[in-house]
Amino acid sequence: MSRSANQFVLTDDLSLELPADEVHVWTADLESYAPESLTSLLSTDEAQRAQRFHFNTHRHHFIVARALLRKLLAGYLKTAADEVAFQYGDYGKPSLASATPYKFNLAHSHGRAAYAFSLNRELGIDLELVRADFGGAEVAQRFFSRCEIEILEKLPKALAGQAFFNCWTRKEAYIKAIGEGLSMPLDLFDVSLAPGEPAALLRNQRNAEEVSRWSMQTLAAPDGYVAALVVEGNDWKLKTFTLQGPVAR
Numbered sequence: 001m002s003r004s005a006n007q008f009v010l011t012d013d014l015s016l017e018l019p020a021d022e023v024h025v026w027t028a029d030l031e032s033y034a035p036e037s038l039t040s041l042l043s044t045d046e047a048q049r050a051q052r053f054h055f056n057t058h059r060h061h062f063i064v065a066r067a068l069l070r071k072l073l074a075g076y077l078k079t080a081a082d083e084v085a086f087q088y089g090d091y092g093k094p095s096l097a098s099a100t101p102y103k104f105n106l107a108h109s110h111g112r113a114a115y116a117f118s119l120n121r122e123l124g125i126d127l128e129l130v131r132a133d134f135g136g137a138e139v140a141q142r143f144f145s146r147c148e149i150e151i152l153e154k155l156p157k158a159l160a161g162q163a164f165f166n167c168w169t170r171k172e173a174y175i176k177a178i179g180e181g182l183s184m185p186l187d188l189f190d191v192s193l194a195p196g197e198p199a200a201l202l203r204n205q206r207n208a209e210e211v212s213r214w215s216m217q218t219l220a221a222p223d224g225y226v227a228a229l230v231v232e233g234n235d236w237k238l239k240t241f242t243l244q245g246p247v248a249r
Helices: 044-051 056-077 136-143 146-154 157-178
Strands: 022-029 086-088 094-096 102-109 112-119 123-129 189-191 201-204 214-219 225-232 237-243
Touching (some): 056 102, 102 157, 112 225, 123 157, 136 157, 157 214
Antiparallel strands (some): 102 112
16 A cells, blocks of 8 residues: 555555566665564574574564565565565575566665665665764775775765765675675775765776676665665666555654
8 A cells, every 4th residue: 555656555465566677676664663563474594594683673673674575575476475485696695486587685774674676687785874983994994995995085084984885885785786795805896985976886807897787876865874776787767665664663
């Protein structure tokens, strides 16, 4: 049931359509859902993963994030949420176990989640909370390319934090899209990162043709968050949606 053009409440009979030339991105506040009402949707392995979290908050966010993913996929596939089955690539990227053109990716951070869906296009999404106390300079020296580090060091201090998380989310979204995890070292490719600069994959030292294969986009995110999307190809358009949870914050 839709509340407006792009705000939805998840129901068991939700029916969603995804044209071949569109990429859909959904965002959700995980705190607005009660995990107890969603646990039954998880598979046995997902339930076991949830129980391994030490902190209740992390466990609850995992349960809700996975259950909402199942409900959204069920809406696209026209099936029941608990019948959605996943398989995982060599580096952990999830995909649907059945033969289907639907591709998806998800990210969640500090109570917020983002989901991306496409047809026959690999894609990756990342969402991060911008934390002022995060040691970005040290992490950049360890993981970013020399070019990215030089750009970061030249930026005014007031912009450095935003630039770091721009870079991090774009890199994470890219390695999630290609499905290679950290087997693709983060310093072997360059992305744009300066605030206000369009998101872009600039160079790939392993394969220069990757730059034209993928498109990268900054996503609108809640205050204090940064999000990025990477999609295979360029002939697509983005549509965004918001899930409205039943629990008031």
